[in-house]
Amino acid sequence: MKWGVISTAKIGTDKVIPAMQESDRLEILAIAGRDFEKTRAVAEKLRIPRAYGSYEELLADPTIEAIYNPLPNHLHVEWTIKALEAGKHVLCEKPIGLDTADAKRLIAARDKSGKQVLEAFMVRHHPQWQHARQIVANGEIGDVTTVQSIFTYFNADPDNVRNKKDIGGGGLLDIGCYCVVGPRYILDREPVRVVSLIDKDPKFGTDRLASGILDFGSGIQASFACGTQSAAVQRVHILGTEGRIEIILPFNAVQENPAVIRVGTQKQPGFDEAREISFPVCNQYTLQGEAASAIFAGESTVDYPIEDAIKNMQILDALARSSKTGSWEMVA
Ligand SMILES: NC(=O)c1ccc[n+]([C@@H]2O[C@H](COP(=O)([O-])OP(=O)(O)OC[C@H]3O[C@@H](n4cnc5c(N)ncnc54)[C@H](OP(=O)(O)O)[C@@H]3O)[C@@H](O)[C@H]2O)c1
Incomplete structure (x- = not known):
């Protein structure tokens, strides 16, 4: 290609x-x-x-x-x-x-x-996400009830595209989108309604801290915080009735070291025992480019077409609406 x-x-x-x-x-x-x-x-x-x-x-x-x-x-x-x-x-x-x-x-x-x-969404090409999804699908951590994501960094540069409101700046669009696509990918289902709280930078007019809850129905919920003026951290916790998965560097997995996820099954508080699963060093952007090339060449089918991207946007829109209305907003 x-x-x-x-x-x-x-x-x-x-x-x-x-x-x-x-x-x-x-x-x-x-x-x-x-x-x-x-x-x-x-x-x-x-x-x-x-x-x-x-x-x-x-x-x-x-x-x-x-x-x-x-x-x-x-x-x-x-x-x-x-x-x-x-x-x-x-x-x-x-x-x-x-x-x-x-x-x-x-x-x-x-x-x-x-x-x-x-x-x-390069993350969907990383084996750590694919493996976590497989563990969930196999029922190894029981019924999954919650996916929690945090994704933050500090960037207050007025010239950066992320801090320009008129060209699509703000943390929700920049990194909140991962906190939406991640739970959808892991749970393989869609949220029905969302609620959010958003703080905007007074100068830029862009959102610099957003927290949200996605209601997937049947008691299943995802929550997140994303921020552009906080110390940098990223983590995803997937909680089930029988265990949990922690993705240590979920979004910016590095090429230098193996990615690691932790799978724990303890049920009493006060312990942090978990088995670590590490993945051979890989580059999620290389994998993404190869997967896209294969699809474009007609050698493989499209798992996530533009209709999927639109679903993600509908959830981001509902989160933005909720921050204005102060109430739950239906997706779609
Ligand atoms: N998947 C990921 O890991 C990841 C990570 C970071 C960013 N992103 C996404 O990638 C996109 C670019 O992010 P970035 O941080 O790389 O941005 P960036 O460095 O600011 O680059 C944007 C480029 O767009 C061109 N451009 C055209 N019109 C422009 C305008 N009005 N203002 C600014 N630039 C303009 C410029 O290139 P020329 O001057 O060469 O034309 C500029 O270098 C965003 O959509 C972001 O969400 C994805």
């Missing part, structure tokens, strides 16, 4: 492009940026054969079959549609759009183009 990248975004140049270049199942042939000289320098550094000074030129390149779109959130849908219209498959960064209405525009464009669009 021959890939092109729209923009010199940090996530692309620091993580996703180098990771994809580790695979022999795909090639990154081109990168486009608004500033040609900057883009050319990035291409040279990353050994990408072609640099373009506009996104349009990249989309007009007939050798490119797939686009990786790591633009700021407000441009995800617009440029994904343009890429589809140019006959390319698209792997688009999370969140798929600004809101549900924005994301829904992708359905018609995808169907008209006959190409595929995938949301870049």
Whole structure:
């Protein structure tokens, strides 16, 4: 699969492009940026054969079959549609759009183009999540009643895309989306209603701390906290009637060390006994690029189509609504 990248975004140049270049199942042939000289320098550094000074030129390149779109959130849908219209498959960064209405525009464009669009939730490609999901599905920790997620970091840079309200900034869209997709993936079911509490930065107008509860029905609930002006931490706890799973570095698993999850079965408080399961070193962005390439080549089927991305947006929208109404909001 021959890939092109729209923009010199940090996530692309620091993580996703180098990771994809580790695979022999795909090639990154081109990168486009608004500033040609900057883009050319990035291409040279990353050994990408072609640099373009506009996104349009990249989309007009007939050798490119797939686009990786790591633009700021407000441009995800617009440029994904343009890429589809140019006959390319698209792997688009999370969140798929600004809101549900924005994301829904992708359905018609995808169907008209006959190409595929995938949301870049790399975590679903990491074996630690796949194994945790398998443990839950096997019933090893009994009936799962709660998934708790925390994901925070500190970033108060006014120039960062995350702190710009008008282009889709804020913690809920940036990292809250993982706290929604994670429980959906583990539980393999959808929440019916949500409630949230959100604190906004007075200068940026973006959410800097969001807490929420997702009601999956039948007594099953997920809760989360995500923040952009707190010390950095990330953890997921999956609680069942017979045991628990703890994912130590759920979202930014590193390539340098094996990822570790802990599975505990003690039932009395005051103990922290758990068996550790570690996974061979891997790069979730490489796995994501390979999985997307296989889907685009028609070699494997789509597990998480754009309709799944829309469900995630509907939950994020309901969380945002709840913070305004102060009450439970139905999803959808
Ligand atoms: N999956 C993950 O692990 C992960 C991690 C971090 C971020 N992300 C996602 O990746 C996306 C990019 O995040 P990032 O932190 O990499 O952003 P970033 O470094 O600010 O990059 C965004 C790029 O978009 C281009 N751009 C076009 N119009 C722009 C505008 N109006 N304002 C700013 N940039 C504009 C710029 O590239 P040119 O100048 O080259 O055109 C810029 O470098 C976001 O959607 C974010 O949610 C995903």
